[in-house]
Amino acid sequence: MFDPYTNEAEVALQAVRTAAQLCRRIQEEMVAEAMVKVDRSPVTVADFASQAVVAHMLHETFAEDPLVAEEDSTSLRTPDQEGTLRAVTGYVSTLYTESKPEMVCEWIDLGSGEPSSRFWVLDPIDGTKGFLRGDQYAVALALVEGGKVVLGGLGCPNLNREMKPDVGGVGAVAIAVRGQGAWVTDMEGGSFRELKVSDRSDPTQARVLRSYAAEHTDTDKIDQLMAALDTPHPPILMDSAAKYGILAAGGGDLLFRLISPQKPDYIESIWDQAVGHILVTEAGGRVSDLSGRDLDFSRGRQLVGNVGVLASNELLHAAALEALKAVGADRRPEGL
Numbered sequence: 001m002f003d004p005y006t007n008e009a010e011v012a013l014q015a016v017r018t019a020a021q022l023c024r025r026i027q028e029e030m031v032a033e034a035m036v037k038v039d040r041s042p043v044t045v046a047d048f049a050s051q052a053v054v055a056h057m058l059h060e061t062f063a064e065d066p067l068v069a070e071e072d073s074t075s076l077r078t079p080d081q082e083g084t085l086r087a088v089t090g091y092v093s094t095l096y097t098e099s100k101p102e103m104v105c106e107w108i109d110l111g112s113g114e115p116s117s118r119f120w121v122l123d124p125i126d127g128t129k130g131f132l133r134g135d136q137y138a139v140a141l142a143l144v145e146g147g148k149v150v151l152g153g154l155g156c157p158n159l160n161r162e163m164k165p166d167v168g169g170v171g172a173v174a175i176a177v178r179g180q181g182a183w184v185t186d187m188e189g190g191s192f193r194e195l196k197v198s199d200r201s202d203p204t205q206a207r208v209l210r211s212y213a214a215e216h217t218d219t220d221k222i223d224q225l226m227a228a229l230d231t232p233h234p235p236i237l238m239d240s241a242a243k244y245g246i247l248a249a250g251g252g253d254l255l256f257r258l259i260s261p262q263k264p265d266y267i268e269s270i271w272d273q274a275v276g277h278i279l280v281t282e283a284g285g286r287v288s289d290l291s292g293r294d295l296d297f298s299r300g301r302q303l304v305g306n307v308g309v310l311a312s313n314e315l316l317h318a319a320a321l322e323a324l325k326a327v328g329a330d331r332r333p334e335g336l
Contacts, residue, residue: 002177005143005151007061009177012141012153015057017173017187018095019050019124019139020155024171026091027131027157043128047071048088048108050124050139053095055110058120065143068301069111069122070271076105115270115300118145123271127240129213130158135167136242142274147298150178152275156242161186161193163249165238174245174279182248182282197285197313198250203323204230206316209243209252218258221329225256228323244276247311248283254320257309258290258329265332268303276311286314290330292321307332 002009026046051071058067076085085101092107093099111122120143127137139155154174160166161184163174171187174195182195200206206229211217222235236243236252246252257273259266277287277295288294289306296305307330312320324330 002151002175002180005177005180008143008151009153009175011057011061012143012151013173013175015054016139016141016153016155017189018057019054020157020171020173020187022046022053022091022095023050023125023131023137023139024157025094027134027137043125043131044084045087045091046131047125048073048076048084048104049091051111051122052088052092052104052107054122054124054139054141056096056107059107059110062120066113066116066119067111067122068113068115068119068270069124070269071108071124072112073105073108076108115144115298118143120144121271121274123241123275126272127242130239130242133239136165136239138240138242138245140241140271140275142271142278144270144274144297147296148178149274149278149297152176152278154241154245154275154279155187156245157187159242159245163195163245163251172245174248176248176275176278176282178278178282180282182279184245184249195245195248195279195283196250197248197280197283198253199315200253200313201315203316203319205233206231206253206320207233207251208235209238209247209255210235211243211257212237212239215260215262217256218260218329221258221327222256224327225323225329228326229319241272241276244279244311247285247313248279250313253313253316255309255311256290256320256324256329259308259332268306268309270297270301270303273303273309280311284314285312286317287311288317288321290321290324
């Protein structure tokens with residue numbers, strides 16, 4: 001299964017499964033206290049611990065492949081972060097008993113690689129606010145070759161194998177390989193189920209997925225898009241790349257990543273979109289930017305040639321692009 005990426009798929013599955021299970025443990029043990037303190041330290045600990053574990057696992061098998069990841073250890077090495085580093089090391093040592101603070105920092109910094117002809121890309125925790133709320137978040141890992149995403153693994157502790165919200169349940173891990181489809185299994189392992197996007201073709205019945213956070217989208221334009229599509233279904237609000245898993249499983253039909261007025265010059269990072277791209281396309285959907293251009297993963301750590309993201313079940317893509325253009329959401333504000 002997954003030939004010619006059988007080994008890569010096996011390692012990716014194990015890495016996102018292991019990291020997602022570790023993040024769940026950190027969430028369970030730290031988030032309740034953090035909510036009282038309004039403290040973001042749990043997600044910091046989970047981000048670093050997740051990146052250290054995935055980077056180490058990849059390096060053991062694919063030492064020649066660069067890893068492009070969101071974090072580095074610079075802040076952890078400062079005196080005021082000694083407690084955070086101690087916590088990160090403590091959690092990593094539950095998996096690797098030999099772990100020491102300097103070793104953990106070195107593993108984290110394996111993610112400081114640069115994109116090349118073949119490289120891995122990692123978001124150790126996608127969905128910070130969902131993590132802190134005890135809701136949806138994901139560990140997202142992908143392999144890029146020749147500027148194309150060829151493999152992606154997504155660990156979702158609070159989705160089930162039907163890719164439906166199930167906070168506190170078994171959790172799900174999805175895998176997609178170019179030309180081999182998209183599949184999901186329980187986070188603890190077991191048989192695979194193939195993912196397929198919906199067959200909905202009527203825009204007036206479209207179910208739209210969007211982020212909770214206003215800084216990640218344009219809520220006014222989303223409302224205008226809903227009106228342009230004339231759909232009665234309210235948007236499905238959800239954090240993280242878990243939205244892509246739900247779209248790939250047919251639980252939604254359209255996903256808009258608009259340019260937020262709060263961040264009008266924002267450019268998408270590749271680790272936020274690589275896994276979703278291959279998961280949806282291998283499930284039969286389509287992913288483009290807001291004007292219909294293919295996402296270009298060949299230009300560094302950001303999608304500098306693209307503006308926003310539109311993901312769909314493919315059947316509704318043209319209608320969604322028309323709606324985006326009609327409400328002026330297909331481009332950046334003038335002057336930027």
